[in-house]
Amino acid sequence: MANLTIAVPDEVLKQARQRAVGQGTSVNAVLRNYLGQYAGVELKLVRAAEQVLAISDKTHSARGRKRWTRDDLYQR
Numbered sequence: 001m002a003n004l005t006i007a008v009p010d011e012v013l014k015q016a017r018q019r020a021v022g023q024g025t026s027v028n029a030v031l032r033n034y035l036g037q038y039a040g041v042e043l044k045l046v047r048a049a050e051q052v053l054a055i056s057d058k059t060h061s062a063r064g065r066k067r068w069t070r071d072d073l074y075q076r
Contacts, residue, residue, distance in 0.1 A: 004031075 008016075016027045023030075036042055 013027070016030070020027045020030055
């Protein structure tokens with residue numbers, strides 16, 4: 001993970017810290033989440049999940065009639 005240094009007015013940082021504490025988080029976590037959204041990371045994850053679901057909808061595999069027991073699956 002890379003480190004990032006930014007310059008913000010002291011009062012802005014003070015208020016941001018107070019708000020973050022009120023939300024049970026940190027300014028660092030808020031900025032990391034925002035940058036992730038800004039960069040589209042979250043959107044990429046959502047699209048990937050949608051693709052997996054679409055592929056699974058197209059498959060025609062089934063479990064079949066066999067009912068597996070725990071002992072069948074965990075042969076010792």
